[in-house]
Amino acid sequence: MQYTDQGINLTREQLDEMQVELLRETLQRARLSPAYEGKLDVAPEDLRTPDDIRKLPLTSKDDLRAGMPEGFLAAPKREVVRMHYSSGTTGLATSVYHTRNDLRWWAECVARGMLAAGVTADDVFQNMMGYGLFTGGLGFHYAGELMGCMTIPASSGNTDRQIHLMQTFGSTVLHVIPSYALRVLHLCEQQGIDPRRDLQVRIIFVGGEPHTDQLRRRIEDGFGAKTYNCYGLSEMCGPGVAMECAEQEGLHVCEDHFLLEVLDPKTIEPVEPGETGEIVLTTLRREAMPLIRYRTRDVAQVLPDPCPCGSQHRRVSRILGRTDDMLVIKGVNVYPMQIERALMDIEEVGRNYLIEIDRPADLDRLTVNVELAQDAFADNMRELNALRERIVRRLSSELDVTPEVELHEPGALPVGEGKAVRVVDKRKRGQAKNHG
Numbered sequence: 001m002q003y004t005d006q007g008i009n010l011t012r013e014q015l016d017e018m019q020v021e022l023l024r025e026t027l028q029r030a031r032l033s034p035a036y037e038g039k040l041d042v043a044p045e046d047l048r049t050p051d052d053i054r055k056l057p058l059t060s061k062d063d064l065r066a067g068m069p070e071g072f073l074a075a076p077k078r079e080v081v082r083m084h085y086s087s088g089t090t091g092l093a094t095s096v097y098h099t100r101n102d103l104r105w106w107a108e109c110v111a112r113g114m115l116a117a118g119v120t121a122d123d124v125f126q127n128m129m130g131y132g133l134f135t136g137g138l139g140f141h142y143a144g145e146l147m148g149c150m151t152i153p154a155s156s157g158n159t160d161r162q163i164h165l166m167q168t169f170g171s172t173v174l175h176v177i178p179s180y181a182l183r184v185l186h187l188c189e190q191q192g193i194d195p196r197r198d199l200q201v202r203i204i205f206v207g208g209e210p211h212t213d214q215l216r217r218r219i220e221d222g223f224g225a226k227t228y229n230c231y232g233l234s235e236m237c238g239p240g241v242a243m244e245c246a247e248q249e250g251l252h253v254c255e256d257h258f259l260l261e262v263l264d265p266k267t268i269e270p271v272e273p274g275e276t277g278e279i280v281l282t283t284l285r286r287e288a289m290p291l292i293r294y295r296t297r298d299v300a301q302v303l304p305d306p307c308p309c310g311s312q313h314r315r316v317s318r319i320l321g322r323t324d325d326m327l328v329i330k331g332v333n334v335y336p337m338q339i340e341r342a343l344m345d346i347e348e349v350g351r352n353y354l355i356e357i358d359r360p361a362d363l364d365r366l367t368v369n370v371e372l373a374q375d376a377f378a379d380n381m382r383e384l385n386a387l388r389e390r391i392v393r394r395l396s397s398e399l400d401v402t403p404e405v406e407l408h409e410p411g412a413l414p415v416g417e418g419k420a421v422r423v424v425d426k427r428k429r430g431q432a433k434n435h436g
């Protein structure tokens, strides 16, 4: 029997109503946890619209750490059937608990995205994400089974075997970290395998690390497969919080499961639709560990226009970075990934760039050094000036700050070992904090 999704066709009014109702239930459950006990004293009648969420306190990763190991557990332990443990990139790991219902809803969230991308029970799904405490593997595994796919728990690593599995079993759907997808392509090339000809992959889900649209296109070209972005974090469940539809333009948040806010990370005020801010999420159905207004530190925008696919679940852009990377320039929040994204839209721009911020005459100055592509580099100064102006305009519209742009010959900017240093902030430490 083919899986069908009950939540995808909800209208905006139904979603709003449902969010308020589920939020009230969530608060009741959350109050049972030691961490939220006595901290959520908002009466049900004071929660009338989803915006009333702002009457509730925020929850941070530090709060989760302070509550380790069971501070946020809101269900009797005998109802818990799984625990995931999130290392995170900074600091100590935190635990996340799931009841049987939590796992069922999680699988349905991921399955919704698989359905939207066109996955069916006829597909062979090779899940190349790590199984274990990391949620990427198991999160998609049960969704693949729910969809009726023949699900191969390949887990991550052992690239030779991954390719062997794809060839032998005719895998049509993959779930993979984008940088690892490139590694698979590289090894295919070395082995004389043309993925477009020799493999049957048609749909790829990527997630687990921020990446640009350029990288997505490279994966699509390499495999000859449509590639869909997937967002999630273990504190919410794992992958499946938001996934792209067939339009490949923004990720629909499962708003019947998560209440989405996008806030300015400094003022904690909501940003306008289309503006960049921190994603803050409230679980609406979680039983074992409801979280209220959890600060993800992930930065994105809500796309203001309705999606042509018809879904009323709001879309967020791909993740543009972390709040930790945020630069404040002339009082405006700027994320390095925004600059990268704008630059990569311009054909004449090469691979390397360097962002410099300094403060001559007590005024912040943002300089973006841009290396040109080989064939775009011309000696004609008038053409170069026109190109420079075009880059300035593109960056200004993306950033709400007008940068200075300097063009460089291909290969002129320094290339570091390993992860490239893209940002040099020459302002005195602490000055950035004086803004805003």
Ligand SMILES: [Zn+2]
Binding pocket: 245, 246, 247, 252, 307, 308, 309, 310, 311
């Ligand atoms: Zn859509």
